[in-house]
Amino acid sequence: MYTELGYGSESLQIPVDENREQEIQRGPCGGTCYANEILQSLNTDRQSGLFTDVLLRVDGQTFCCHKVILSSRSSYFRAMFTNGFKERDDHVVDLHEISAPVMGLVLDFMYEGRISIQEDNVEDILQASDKLHLYSLRDDCVTFLDGQLDPSNCVGIMKFADMLSITSLSEKSKKLMLEGFEEVSCHEEFLKLSKEDLVEYLSNDDLAVGKEEVVFEAVMRWVKDNGREALKDLLEQVRLPLMDPAYFLEKVEMDKTIRESPECFFLLHEARIYHVLGDPMNSRRVRPRSLMDVSELIVVIGGCDQKGILKLPYIDSYEPRTGRWTALSVFPGYTKSETAVCTLKNNIYVSGGHINSRHVWMLNSQINSWVKMASLTTNRWRHGMVTLKGQIYAVGGFDGLKSLSLVERYNIFTNSWSPVTPMLEAVSSAAVVSCMNKLYVIGGAAEDYGNTDKVQFYNPEEDIWAYASPAPFSKAGISGVEIDGKIYVVGGLMSAVFSYRPSTDTWTEEASLPGPLESCGVTVCRGKVYIMGGRGENGEATDKCFVFDPETKTVSEERPLRRSTSHHGCVTILQYGRI
DSSP states (O other): OEEEEEETTEEEEEEOOHHHHHHHHHOTTHHHHHHHHHHHHHHHHHHHTOSOOEEEEETTEEEEEOHHHHHHHOHHHHHHHHSSOGGGTOSEEEEOSSOHHHHHHHHHHHHHSOOOOOTTTHHHHHHHHHHTTOHHHHHHHHHHHHHHOOTTTHHHHHHHHHHTTOHHHHHHHHHHHHHTHHHHTTSGGGGGSOHHHHHHHHTOTTOOOSSHHHHHHHHHHHHHHHOGGGHHHHHTTSOGGGSOHHHIIIIITTOHHHHTOGGGHHHHHHHHHHHHHOOOOOSGGGSOOTTSSEEEEEEEEOOBOTTSOSBOOOEEEEETTTTEEEEOOOOSSOOOOSOEEEEETTEEEEEOOSSSTTOEEEEETTTTEEEEEOOOSSOOBSOEEEEETTEEEEEOOBOSSSBOOOEEEEETTTTEEEEEOOOSSOEESOEEEEETTEEEEEOOEETTSOBOOOEEEEETTTTEEEEEOOOSSOOSSEEEEEETTEEEEEETTEEEEEEEETTTTEEEEEEEEEEEEBSOEEEEETTEEEEEOOBOTTSOBBOOEEEEETTTTEEEEEOOOSSOBBSOEEEEEEEESOO
16 A cells, blocks of 8 residues: 655655554544644744734734634634634734733633633633633633632622623522621622622522521621611611511610611611511511521411311411421310401411300410410401401401491400491401501401492501492402502402502402412411412312412412311411421
8 A cells, every 4th residue: 555745746656554554643642642732833833923824912912823723712713814804804913801911821722722720810811711702711710710619709709700691600609698698798798799789689588597687787787888878778678577676676776877867767667566566567577588597387277178067176387498287286175167367476366256256265376375365245257357556356257147347456465355446337258457557358248148349448546447449359258468568369269369559549460360269268478378278169178279479470389288178267477496
């Protein structure tokens, strides 16, 4: 066999052993070594200025280069030299936003595939590789930064990653900021966060803090360094009601910066009312964060069985965070349904019902034990009960003969009930909700046994009732809850979630349910509306649990109840440890 070496028009025939030819093609270490040798040779030529055809001018310094090498490694240069840009025919190309030392390192990488990435040059190299479309070098820099992430630098790396749209690095930095917030907030970089970024982190339920006091102290450090113009916006994200009352009084209310900021007073007032009066609130500022030593617990109380015949003695708690159901202490001595339930100071109050319809019981959540309280002044079931300004109101209902307009109020300090001004119209099985310091009664069954669309509201300061805009439905067997100044209503065999905003006196249909329900349990947990059990069109109870998210306007299905239930009570309390 022969190989031919050509020199102009002449050629020389040389006999070659076949095995020897194969050895020459493979080379002693394969094509990679051969390619590296060529690149190393070209890099030596570049450094000597041999055979180069373009000068890169960077930061006042010039670099001799080969267009073919630049174009083969960088789509930025390939486009520059092939797509009709003026640089295609220019011998000198000016590059900006890159320093000369970094350009030297980048050229070494382009020619030889080697570069020394260090803490003091990684950001500059990453910016240069991003600009020049050197994606493998960019990935190497990202990997380096990923390995360097810690609480002292994650804020700066997150900002840098966001600037260059490096999603993976940005997300990992933000995750570290959430998971290590307490340590992150003690470093200098934390003070360089923008107000907008800090608000985003403080509002996140997954912010990993054991106590809200940690968040407050971080906010005050940031304010001290950046000025108090953003104090209100930041303090709104701190869950002041969840602080230890003594800490709140000593460290928050007495803080000089806060006392000199009148725009923050409403936040202090909200927390003070919660600490002193114990009113349940559905503001996000009373929503425990995921890793706090306190969590929200839904409690389902009594009710009727699937056929609506038997009254259920069960009291069950459900923790959405874990999906776990737990049995609590049952009613002492007997069972009942169509009671009214509410919470005050994190204890559960149950009043009325078909049997012993004046009795009022309190479940102490700390010791899981029932205590009998002062009885109602009127027999009632299918009524509503809510907490407003530290007092409990029992509203309307049915006494076995007629719907009631009577309203009475419970004083926790004197353990006594007293009447207040009756409603304008008697109703039972209505939605009764406290919202924006007023008591709202929506729909219900009226005295003539027909259903009404009327909305009545009570002002406790003036002890008077008035009408609001009627509901877009006339229904009984409905339930309502409040979140952030907005009332949500379900039930009445409707397949929709409706909302009413008292501030604008307007109604809206928010979302559709999988099917019609009535006499269901409704409560607020983790900022969402939990719709638990209830009866369908066939008159039978269900064990299904649906969750409506006010932010996304979507309905999803959650873990079912332990049994099919209707006409039951449903409330949310805070769990400190286990009850």
